Amino acid sequence: MSRFAPWAVALFFASVPLWIGDQYFLHILISTGIFIIAAMSLNLLLGYTGQLSLGHVAFFGIGAYTSALVSLGFDVNLLGWTVTLAPKPVWVGLLCGIVLAGLAGWFIGKVSFKVRGAYFVIVTISFAEVVRLVALNWIDLTEGPMALNNIPPLTLWLPWLGETTFWRKTPNYYLILVVGLVAFEVIRRLVQSRLGRSLIALRENEPLAMSVGIDVTRALVVATVISAAIAGAAGGLYAHYIRIVDPDVFLFIYTVTMVIMVVVGGKGTLWGPVVGGLLFGILPDFLRDMAAPEVQWVIYGAVMIVIVFFLPQGIVPAVNAWLRGRGASSRDAAATPGEDRA
Numbered sequence: 001m002s003r004f005a006p007w008a009v010a011l012f013f014a015s016v017p018l019w020i021g022d023q024y025f026l027h028i029l030i031s032t033g034i035f036i037i038a039a040m041s042l043n044l045l046l047g048y049t050g051q052l053s054l055g056h057v058a059f060f061g062i063g064a065y066t067s068a069l070v071s072l073g074f075d076v077n078l079l080g081w082t083v084t085l086a087p088k089p090v091w092v093g094l095l096c097g098i099v100l101a102g103l104a105g106w107f108i109g110k111v112s113f114k115v116r117g118a119y120f121v122i123v124t125i126s127f128a129e130v131v132r133l134v135a136l137n138w139i140d141l142t143e144g145p146m147a148l149n150n151i152p153p154l155t156l157w158l159p160w161l162g163e164t165t166f167w168r169k170t171p172n173y174y175l176i177l178v179v180g181l182v183a184f185e186v187i188r189r190l191v192q193s194r195l196g197r198s199l200i201a202l203r204e205n206e207p208l209a210m211s212v213g214i215d216v217t218r219a220l221v222v223a224t225v226i227s228a229a230i231a232g233a234a235g236g237l238y239a240h241y242i243r244i245v246d247p248d249v250f251l252f253i254y255t256v257t258m259v260i261m262v263v264v265g266g267k268g269t270l271w272g273p274v275v276g277g278l279l280f281g282i283l284p285d286f287l288r289d290m291a292a293p294e295v296q297w298v299i300y301g302a303v304m305i306v307i308v309f310f311l312p313q314g315i316v317p318a319v320n321a322w323l324r325g326r327g328a329s330s331r332d333a334a335a336t337p338g339e340d341r342a
Helices: 005-019 023-046 057-072 090-112 118-137 169-191 194-204 206-211 216-242 252-265 272-288 293-310 315-341
Strands: 074-078 081-085 155-158 162-165
Touching: 005 023, 005 169, 023 169, 023 216, 023 252, 023 272, 057 090, 057 118, 057 216, 057 252, 090 118, 090 155, 090 216, 118 252, 169 194, 169 216, 194 206, 194 216, 206 216, 252 272, 252 293, 252 315, 272 293, 272 315
Parallel strands: none
Antiparallel strands: 074 081, 155 162
């Protein structure tokens, strides 16, 4: 795409609250934006390294729980010791959630990248299930199935606005938009760096990449840490927007949703998770007014099957191929008169 495309897309989405007065639809866009950020983080692993992580929701949930607990404060007995943490500002909780999710990514990377294929998938799924069970059963810390509630919204000092608390949907929308743009830029710079080229080389031909001196484990672990940290940021934003977190945040369906967004949009492309996320984030809301609940899922599944069948590489690669084909046809048409004159 054009180098100005990100700016054009950013300006378009920045204008959305100005011409959409429906607060419910704005809520849908906020929720979709959060999962687009999580899908972008998964795309860094699935799309650029070829590693399928079916436990990616664990990093999302770790970010959500950590940010909520640090913001609320807690008092817990740990191995005979009483650990007390006074409530901290929300931005501190968000940073802690990002750091802890990144550390979890480092641990999983160190352990699981000693194996490949189905074994890696099993390790990631098992990790997500263990984290879910901890959140469900460590009632003294997480409140278990009762959930953490009354989580405070983010408060920041902003130029010209002063101290601003993100209570309403419009400020939260712009917060998600800014974080999404930052995550997009971080991933873009990473995949265009030497490390990013190493990751793509590993995806295409790992033995050949190793033969030219690429440190496979190091590259994959770094990618996992960054991917997990971005997913943790998405989880923290989710916690402070919804203002309640329970063990359902670790449900497998959320990982499936991220995978669908990446695959349908186009894995291994920067815009794939964005396009796939918008499609499958907003589509259920449109179907809600058109069909009964059981029919909605049939249509949802049918749309996904049609896209995957006719566009196996995803929407973004198909559009790029079409644009390149049109560009080549235009150049050929422009060259033909000159050739005739010759």
